[in-house]
Amino acid sequence: MPLPDKHLPSFHIREAREADRRALIPLINSAFSVETFLEGPRTDEERLGAAMEKGTILVAEDREGNLLASVYTELRDRHGYLGMLAVDPAHQGSGLGRRMMEAAAERFRGVGCEALEITVLSLRPELLPIYRRLGFVETGTEPFHYPHPLAPGLECHCIVMKKTL
DSSP states (O other), X not given: OOOOOTTSOOEEEEEOOGGGHHHHHHHHHHHTXXXXXXXXXXXXXXHHHHHHHHSEEXXXXXXXXXXXXXXXXXXXXXXXXXXXXXXXXXGXXXXXXXXXXXXXXXXXXXXXXXXXXXXXXXXXXTHHXXXXXXXXXXXXXXXXXXXXXXXXXXXXXXXXXXXXX
16 A cells, blocks of 8 residues: 655555564564553563464555554454554654554454444553544543553553544
8 A cells, every 4th residue: 555645655554474573573662662651561572472363463564574563453343453553663743653543444344343442551641632633532441451560659541442433
């Protein structure tokens, strides 16, 4: 899916393959490096492997085969779950994240999904307006459940957001 955006290199979106794992881990961890409130990296070999077994990861790849972005997708009944949207820091703010979300939404529409759902950590309030602009609305909260603990003294919960397709 080449794009005419002058700020982005040409890229296409495809499903991640096993061979992408080595490049996905540093891409995801660099995209989430701002999350200093979590102890340890955002993902690792074990967590990424489990995600790839349970759902599908979409990746944006440039002409040279470099991964620029990724998003985790999982079919849950009649809605699609999206998580761990990661954009290479060099391309953040360029619209690539929005295009990844649109590609995931199209895939879910194609299998008859009625809605998309995401969760946003309460310690990342700057993300809420971004997802609202993409059509998501807050629908509730969930307890924080993550394999890596929070830095000492912090509290967090997950904000559930939904978008009708």
